[in-house]
Amino acid sequence: MDVPDRVRAVRVPRAGELEVTSVELPAPRPDEAVVRIGYGGVCGSDLHYWTHGNSGTSILREPLVLGHEVVGTVARTAADGSGPAEGTEVAVHPATPVDDGVTRYPADRPNLAPLGTYLGSAAHLPHTAGAFADYAVLPSRMLRPLPAGLSLRLAALTEPASVAWHGVARAGDVRGRSVLVVGAGPIGALTVGVLVRAGAEVTAVDLHERPLALATALGAHRVVDARDADAVRAVQPDVAIETSGSAPGLASAVESVTRGGIVVLVGMLPPGPQPVPVAVATVRELELRGSFRFNDEIDEVITALADGSLAVEPVISHEFDADDAVEAFRTAGDPAASSKVLLRF
Template sequence: MSHSRNDSAASTSGAAAPAVPGNRGVVVRAKDDLRLAELPAATPGAGEAVVAIAYGGICGSDLHYWRDGAAGQSVLREPMVLGHEVVGTVLFPGADGSGPPAGTPVAVHPATPAPSGELRWPADRPNLSPGGTYLGSAAHLPHTQGAFAQQVALPTRMLRPLPASLPLRTAALIEPAAVAWHAVARAGDVRGRSVLVVGSGPIGLLAVAVLRRAGARVTAVDLIDRALQLATDLGAERTINARDEQAIAAVQADVSIEASGHPAGLAGAIAGTARGGRVVLVGLLPPGPQPVPIAAAIGKELDLLGSFRFNEEIDEVIAALADGSLVVDPVITHEYDLADTLEAFDVAANPAASSKVLLRFG
């Protein structure tokens, strides 16, 4: 793996623009090749604003592009700026008058829904649009460049103004919290119900926080004691080590949230859910066939529901953070200057040492 501050990165807009000192970004060029690079100027197009990025959260997909050269079925085929969990301040507003004015703190909704041929999807669920793109994603070619840079040109429709009272450091969790919020919404009304959260990484922990706000009784599962302590800090009433399969199976929760992204985690969620219950799959399992005890799910007549990204839940998350009803700060365990990107990624890749790791771009 290499780490350079002076390598050029691919332009995000086709024609190459000159690299501008002071606009550094995090670029993955290939498996094990992560670089801090000087990027082209953030030049806005129609309907775009320039945002000075303050914080970016390192996501599991960012780690997979670096360590594996792919995130699920999205294979890295060209250099790509990473990052989609970002917040910042509008530096130059949209020239067409769209979007918030200069100086406004904003979160970013990183999705762009789009069709693809004749494939169908529900109109009220744009997260399922087959041709959709996401910042920092290699799902399409050319790749959708991400926002791990000091200045980024972004469509104004992606920008969500933030209240001045909400610290940008906390706001850096808005995007992953929206993923967790969407997963909990897929579970239905959880008030007063028992919920098993399998996997207490950042998404699982944020699901614990969202569930507690919704009035659920939460049991959290993980292999790592540190993660289980964080789950307790966020409101889990009980924690179980993932090695204790009997204790997990004995929970018999009304709902389970599978957030580990591992077949064993899904097996535990199926075992730990009561007959007639519901299992929401938000952890991204590896592509291809997986060894899963489907017969048990059939015999218990469980509802198995996928959960993919989010839609307008991001606005509900912002409101809940602003009024203090959603508490997420314990999920942030580390914060690094942009110059220390390599160390930040190393720490983020070690779940025994970290939960959510932030890069500070300002």
């Protein structure tokens, strides 16, 4: 398959600006393949880089090609023979674990590697370019072949669904347990889908009607308006999974979960201190568990998407050509009007 020297890409040159531009396609290393990107999902971190110039503690310091929720087709296989063959449709695991030789972390949790990189991330300098482009050069180890019958469009949910899957796993066995999902945006909605598949009794909370309707469509047993604080506290779930990435969302998760319960923090809150009712967590002996990205759960997610046991296609609300990236990002930034927005390359 012919591969161009320059490709169309979606880039943030600086905070507040988004452009569709031409960038040079780097020469692949021996263990890197060239992937023709089919779809890319707009993530909250992409929106934050565009609007605020940061995602959590990752600060934008140079122009950055965005995008880590990508799927596509191998256009040129790695020269060393590793990875899928040319023509294989693939999902992408966008993480590269990097050890600093000093910081301790569990060997079986590479997502916690202190110098790890992620496609489309400003965590380090130089930044790690993303894959919102017609073609991307990617390490062959990132590529996961898709089963026959799983469309690229649905497979575009693989990365965010893996984040949700990891968050649910951090809660432990949820079968038969009551679980509150705080925030029914794309990650929250996917969390609902993963929980329903796992046999949990799910309640979803959000500020907007559309996400609550989506949560119901994905199998949530109950939905609650987040503005009704009494109704949220009355749920008293065994587990609360916070996906909104907001201090009020985390506070409601802590205050609603039953005594001795578990709170999983999936949403990325802003850097710095947060007003969280920690005293409540202390006197109720709550467990607060962080959840950061994912590891090999991506393989289970691909299988579940392919066999239909993880039925989350309604999460995709909009699809735009990459040339219309600005409109796509504006749409994705309105939680009352959209869920997962896809760019088509």
